[in-house]
Amino acid sequence: MLDEGGAVAGGAFPGVARAAAVVGVAEKGILDVELLTRDPGGHASTPPRMGATARLARHHPD
Secondary structure, eight states, X not given: OOSSOOOEESXXXXXXXXXXXXXXXXXXXXXXXXXXXXXXXXOTTSOOTTOHHHHHHHOOOO
16 A cells, blocks of 8 residues: 555456555655557557557456
8 A cells, every 4th residue: 555545445446357456646645657568550540459558458467
């Protein structure tokens, strides 16, 4: 837990099957996160179904 407040909530977020930690950083803290993925180039008007952004959003580390 970073900062204060929050909890580990199960079933609280649509599309999230596992319990997720609610991290409170709005009042006194900051959090910098760097996410990196690689994907062949393309054009935003015709994105692939599981492009880099979609893979980052759906990643499960298990």
